[in-house]
Amino acid sequence: MKKILKNLQHQIKILNSLYYLVFFAFLIDLSIIAIINLNFSNAIFLKGIFLSILAVVKISFYGGFYGILVEIASEQEIFLTFRRFKQNVKDGWLFYIILSAFICILYLILITNIPNSNITLLLFFSYFDIVFCLGLAYLIISKKYSFSRGDRMSFDPKFFFSTIFIYVVKIVLVHMLESSNDGSVIIDKLIALMAQYFHFLLFVNISMQFIKHCSSDIEERQRPEIYLITPVVSGVLEPIINLILGNLLNFFYPPVFLILRGLTPKKYIIREFYNRFWNDRYYKSNKLVVITCYTFNSYEAYSIAKGFKEKGSTVVIGGFHVSFLPDEALEYCDSVVIGEAVGAWEEVINDYEKGTMKKKYYSLGPLDDPESVQKELMSASPEIASKLIETTRGCKFDCEFCAGPMMCGRQIRKKPVKDILAIIKKVRHQCKHFCFLDANIYADPKYFIELFEEIKKLKIKWIASCSIDIATNVKALTLAKESGCKILRFGYEITDQSVEIKQGGKFSLANKYSVLTKKVRDKGIHVTAFLIFGHDSDNFKSFLDLIRFSLVNPFFTRSVCILTPYPGTRLYYRKLAEDKIRNLNWMDYNASKFVLKHDKLNEPLYEVIIPIIFNLIFFRPLTYAFLFALFYALGVGIFSMLK
Ligand code: SF4
Structure with missing residues (x-):
C-alpha cells in the first residue's frame, strides 16, 4: 500500500509541476464548447473558422503536452522547455488524432447500432480513457525509446491499483458532470477541470508503466549527470519577468554554463536550471550539482545546495559571492570554486570521478578560455x-x-x-x-x-x-x-x-x-x-x-x-x-x-x-x-x- 501511494504521489508531483498546462488544456476545451454552443445562425462560416482554429490549437497543444509528460515521467527532461514542447508537437499530433478518431468511430458504431443507448460522447470517451491512454502512451513511448527485448509487458500491481483508482475517479467525475442539469456553473467547471486533471494523471500513470520496459531510457539514465543551476531570487514581479523573457527570448542564459559545458567531458549529461522557480521534484541523488552564486541569490543558492546534499548529491558552489566568502558557503555544500571556472573545473571533475573532492578549488588565475569553450559557443x-x-x-x-x-x-x-x-x-x-x-x-x-x-x-x-x-x-x-x-x-x-x-x-x-x-x-x-x-x-x-x-x-x-x-x-x-x-x-x-x-x-x-x-x-x-x-x-x- 505504501508503495502504491508513493508512486501515486510521484505521478501527482509530475503533473502538478505542469498544472498551468492542465489549465490551458481545460481552457481550450471550454472555448470549443463555448463556440459550439454559441448561436451563430447568421454566420455558420465564422463558427466553422473559429472551430477549425481551435481544433488545430487543441491537436498541437495536446500532442506536445502528452509528449512532455512522457519525457518528464521518464526523466529524460526535468521540466518543460519551449524547445522540447515544439518537438513533441511535431512528434505527437498525429498519434493524438489517430486515437481520438478511433474512439469517435467506436462511438458512431455504438449509436448507429444502439440508437437508444443515451450515452454521450463525453461519457463514452471517459469509459475508453484507459484504452486511449494506453494506446497513446504506447505510441509516443515506442517512438521515443526502444522497449527491452524479451521483456514481457506486464502490469505491476502497484501501478495496476493506482491505474484503476484514477480511472474510476475520472468516470465518477464525468458522471457527476453529466447528471448536473441545473447545478452551479462554477461547480460544473470545477468538476470538469478535475476530470481533465485525472485524465492526464491516468496518462502519466500508464506511461510510467511502459517506461520501465524501455532499455534505451534505462541506459541513458545510467550516464552520469551534472546539474548546472543559477537560482532565481525569491520575489514576485522580477522572477516572473525573467521567466518570460528568459524562456521566450533566451535572455539571461548564464555564460558560465557555456564555459562549464565546454570544459566537461562529453560522457556527462548536463542539465541546466536557470530562469526557473525551484521545485522540490528537482532534487536528486548521485548528481554533481554546480550552483552559481551571487550575493543577491546566495540565500536561494544555499537552500538548493542543502536540498541536494540531503539527497546525497555532491554540491559545488562557485561565483563572485562564494569566491570571497568560501567558508560561509562550505556550511551548505561540499566544495567551493574560488575565482573563475577555467583552471579549476577540470580538477573538480577529476576529483569527483575519483571520489576525492577537496573543500576549496582555486582558479589558476585569469586564463583565456580554451578551444573547447569556443567550440561550445559555435554549436x-x-x-x-x-x-x-x-x-x-x-x-x-x-x-x-x-x-x-x-x-x-x-x-x-x-x-x-x-x-x-x-x-x-x-x-x-x-x-x-x-x-x-x-x-x-x-x-x-x-x-x-x-x-x-x-x-x-x-x-x-x-x-x-x-x-x-x-x-x-x-x-x-x-x-x-x-x-x-x-x-x-x-x-x-x-x-x-x-x-x-x-x-x-x-x-x-x-x-x-x-x-x-x-x-x-x-x-x-x-x-x-x-x-x-x-x-x-x-x-x-x-x-x-x-x-x-x-x-x-x-x-x-x-x-x-x-x-x-x-x-x-x-x-x-x-x-x-x-x-x-x-x-x-x-x-x-x-x-x-x-x-x-x-x-x-x-x-x-x-x-x-x-x-x-x-x-x-x-x-x-x-x-x-x-x-x-x-x-x-x-x-x-x-x-x-x-x-
Ligand atoms: S571596475 Fe570596471 S567593470 Fe567594474 S564598475 Fe568599474 S568600470 Fe565597470
Whole structure:
C-alpha cells in the first residue's frame, strides 16, 4: 500500500509541476464548447473558422503536452522547455488524432447500432480513457525509446491499483458532470477541470508503466549527470519577468554554463536550471550539482545546495559571492570554486570521478578560455550564441564598489578577432542582433578598432556595455555606429556635479558626462545610463542633481541603484572597518536597500522615492500607462458626477 501511494504521489508531483498546462488544456476545451454552443445562425462560416482554429490549437497543444509528460515521467527532461514542447508537437499530433478518431468511430458504431443507448460522447470517451491512454502512451513511448527485448509487458500491481483508482475517479467525475442539469456553473467547471486533471494523471500513470520496459531510457539514465543551476531570487514581479523573457527570448542564459559545458567531458549529461522557480521534484541523488552564486541569490543558492546534499548529491558552489566568502558557503555544500571556472573545473571533475573532492578549488588565475569553450559557443543556438560573445575580459578601471577587477583581474584578456568573427558569421543569418557580454567593450581602444573594422563588414546590429571615454575618440565612436551599434550602456555611477569625482579612475570624466553623452547620441546611438546613489558625499542636493542629470540627458533608459558593499569589493572591506555596514543579510543586497549606514541621508525615505521617481516616472512606457490610467480614472469620476 505504501508503495502504491508513493508512486501515486510521484505521478501527482509530475503533473502538478505542469498544472498551468492542465489549465490551458481545460481552457481550450471550454472555448470549443463555448463556440459550439454559441448561436451563430447568421454566420455558420465564422463558427466553422473559429472551430477549425481551435481544433488545430487543441491537436498541437495536446500532442506536445502528452509528449512532455512522457519525457518528464521518464526523466529524460526535468521540466518543460519551449524547445522540447515544439518537438513533441511535431512528434505527437498525429498519434493524438489517430486515437481520438478511433474512439469517435467506436462511438458512431455504438449509436448507429444502439440508437437508444443515451450515452454521450463525453461519457463514452471517459469509459475508453484507459484504452486511449494506453494506446497513446504506447505510441509516443515506442517512438521515443526502444522497449527491452524479451521483456514481457506486464502490469505491476502497484501501478495496476493506482491505474484503476484514477480511472474510476475520472468516470465518477464525468458522471457527476453529466447528471448536473441545473447545478452551479462554477461547480460544473470545477468538476470538469478535475476530470481533465485525472485524465492526464491516468496518462502519466500508464506511461510510467511502459517506461520501465524501455532499455534505451534505462541506459541513458545510467550516464552520469551534472546539474548546472543559477537560482532565481525569491520575489514576485522580477522572477516572473525573467521567466518570460528568459524562456521566450533566451535572455539571461548564464555564460558560465557555456564555459562549464565546454570544459566537461562529453560522457556527462548536463542539465541546466536557470530562469526557473525551484521545485522540490528537482532534487536528486548521485548528481554533481554546480550552483552559481551571487550575493543577491546566495540565500536561494544555499537552500538548493542543502536540498541536494540531503539527497546525497555532491554540491559545488562557485561565483563572485562564494569566491570571497568560501567558508560561509562550505556550511551548505561540499566544495567551493574560488575565482573563475577555467583552471579549476577540470580538477573538480577529476576529483569527483575519483571520489576525492577537496573543500576549496582555486582558479589558476585569469586564463583565456580554451578551444573547447569556443567550440561550445559555435554549436550553441543562434539566440544564445548572439548574446554570449565576450570580446574582452578584465577591466582597466578599479571602481571601489565593483568586484569585477578582484575576480577577473585588471589585465585585459582579448579574444582572437577571428574567433569572434567566426561566431558572428555562423549565426548572423538567423540572428541579426548581438549583445556583447563585455564589462566594457571599449576596454582596449586599439583592439576595439581592429575588431569592429571587421565586424562592420558583417552588417549586424549590436549593443554592449561601455565606458564613456569612447566618446573622446571620434574614430572609435564613428566605427561603433558604422558597425551597427544601436545602444551603449554606460555606468555613469555619479553625476557631473558629484564630489566623488575625486575618486578618479572611471569618474575622472564625470564633469564632461553631458557633453560626451551628447556626442554618442549625435552619432545616432542610444544611451542607457546606470547611476548609483548613496556615495559617502551624497545628500539631498546630490539627489536633486541626479534628477536633473536624468532629465537633461535624454537617456534611452536609466536605472538608479543604491550603493551596496558586495563582498569582495574594496568598499565592503572599507565599510566593515568603519563599522558602517547595517546588516549582513544577503537578501537585502539587491541594490534597492541601504545596507550601509549613511550620515547625510534618511535611508528609508530614499528607498521608497528612488524606485518611484526613477523606475516609474522616468521609464516611458510605464509613464504613459500611469498617465493613461490617471486620466481614465479622472474622466470616469467626472462623468459619473455629472450623471
Ligand atoms: S568600470 Fe565597470 S567593470 Fe570596471 S571596475 Fe568599474 S564598475 Fe567594474
